[in-house]
Amino acid sequence: MVDHRVSSPDAGPDAKCSDDARLARSGTLSIPALLLDEIRRHGQSAYPEECCGLLVGQVEPSAKRVVALRRAANAREDSRHNRYTISPGELLQAEKAASESGLGVIGVYHSHPDHPARPSAFDQDHALPWYSYVILRVERGMPAELTSWTLREDRSGFDAETIETRKDPATGTGSSGRTRSTPAAVRSDTPADTGVREGD
């Protein structure tokens, strides 16, 4: 069984937050603060229904790096308050557009209206192991916590990803604007160790 949280055979349980490479192996999603705000706005405007969209970017050795979002329509006709579906056609279009810029679809975001930001059984049944799944809780219409997850290869569950917030604008793929800093906030209410790392 593969456990993505395992960083290396000799790493202690507390060691993985202290080393970039280990963080990357345990799962890091790097995303501009502007795009996190965009997800929050989308979730707020879709409330009380779920919003959904795609994370566009590239997978680098140190992190999955989001550089753009693509809003998607919730293709469901029922249960839109607790289900979302992105149509295959929309996904295909997004893949095509992203690849023209040398990028790809690297994940999906959606909101949980009045529900914790943790993957549901429905999410688990419909997830793919190579995507990141960002979930935003929207509580009474207001954006609340935001988490990111990856499905284990054996589909037995999700592992939390660290969210690394970047200050750079959501354009370009260069690394010049990349900064890492001491985490300003680390969530303790999530099942795994989802750290929300704020840039300064």
Ligand SMILES: [Zn+2]
């Ligand atoms: Zn969900």
